[in-house]
Amino acid sequence: MTLVPVTYKGGIYQHDIVTDLIEDLGGYVVQKHVLAQEVVLQCFVPRDDIELIREISRPLFGEVTDSPLVGTEIAVVSMSLEIHHLPHPSCDIAEYVRRIGAKSNMVSLARGPGKRITGLNDEERDVINEHDIAVYLMGNFETCIEHKMPILLRGIEVPVVVCGGPDKETLIRIVDPPVEGYVGGVGRFMRRTKEADQLDKLDEIIAEITRVLEKKREDLAKDPLSVSPARLMNLIRERVPAILEVTSPTPLTVQLAGLRVKLPYDTFAPALRAMEIEDGITLGDVAAIEPSRMRDYILVKVLPFSETNTVI
């Protein structure tokens, strides 16, 4: 059964029919937003059953669309939190990927700006490495990008998409070491992205992120995970009631190969490790439970089949 990421949009009336249906079909609801009379579900559903969900939700005026970024956590790396980069373009891009279903975090560097003075500290590096992909928002000058990128990519292990003012070919030529994705023509600008050509650029960023993530998904599929992160999310929600008290927008953030649990590590890590998933197999057997560099959260890294010899 292949699970595909989709977004369901529909009225709040009787939406539990859809939620139940998704769960009965073996899918998972990753995020649920209730906005006035509308409900938006970001979920994983079996590929073959999408038509069935469409059929059943039709009387409820529900709409099912593909959302390739559901279940991913993206780091939007902004060079600083100054007016030069915020709210445009950093927030515009972070918000746009959120609409397609991703969970985006903005990582702002302490010494991001400049050419000679630029730097990346260990905390920033580790926080970026906790994500599925990093989107670097660079400036308009190729001299600066060429000079800065080797420093900003030091120790980064996740796939990177570089956005910058020069065109794509120039970026491919100057960025060293090479990264996975490039989007040209999106440097620093001081206006809201609302014109058609600017929105096209945002779509281009999404397409590039999707392409890079698809490749990562394919690589993961070669050595499948011992347990699906979306399934773990539901289990933790059932077994660790404290997660229901967390007020952050996504207390459990699903990633491609793991999960961020927004509970204090020292208190909850032993309980999570001992949590039974099925047939006496505990979470500690199939996943590495580590402290996150983001606040005192827990990072659950699901181990691949080759390491655990189990798939549940």
Next chain:
Amino acid sequence: MLAVEYFEVECPEPVGAEYYKQITNDVLLDHNLLKVIEKLHVYIDPKVPVFIAVGILKPITNVVRVGDIANVNPQEGKMTLVITEETYLASMLKIFWERFGKDKVEQPDRFTVVLYDVPVAAKEIEEIVIGHPSESLNKDLIYAFRCVAPEGFRLRSERFDKGKFSFVASENTLVENIDELVKAKFALMGETP
């Protein structure tokens, strides 16, 4: 950039120059400064690195008087001022307090000020100067150019004098011949610093 007589952005990287022209335009427009600038030349060299903005301001001689922001209605024993624009209200009240005393000035609501038993005519009240818009202009311009200049360029040197200004910023210590560069940029506009 219709209101500006001369506006150029010079940069060894043509793509960068285009983006910075857009950024400069957007920032000055946002800060409402386009109408005070007559000529503007921006030079950026990311290799040095240096950012230079030189320009000429339009002469601003006008001052804001009470009559510009309020309607003065003389009545029996008092004078009611109906405020239409709040920007200079605080400085106006301060001037009234100093001149007439706090007991004679009352502000019953946001848009009304009442003066009791003041020994001056309505015409005279209308003529009182309450603001000089040009005073804060330098500060606004510096702030705007800080937004325009690349963020890493934190070492700055600004000069505002007799309607002419220069703003130089760099990531490294500013080189000694910066005055020469500024002079050369002014010359491109057909001006002297």
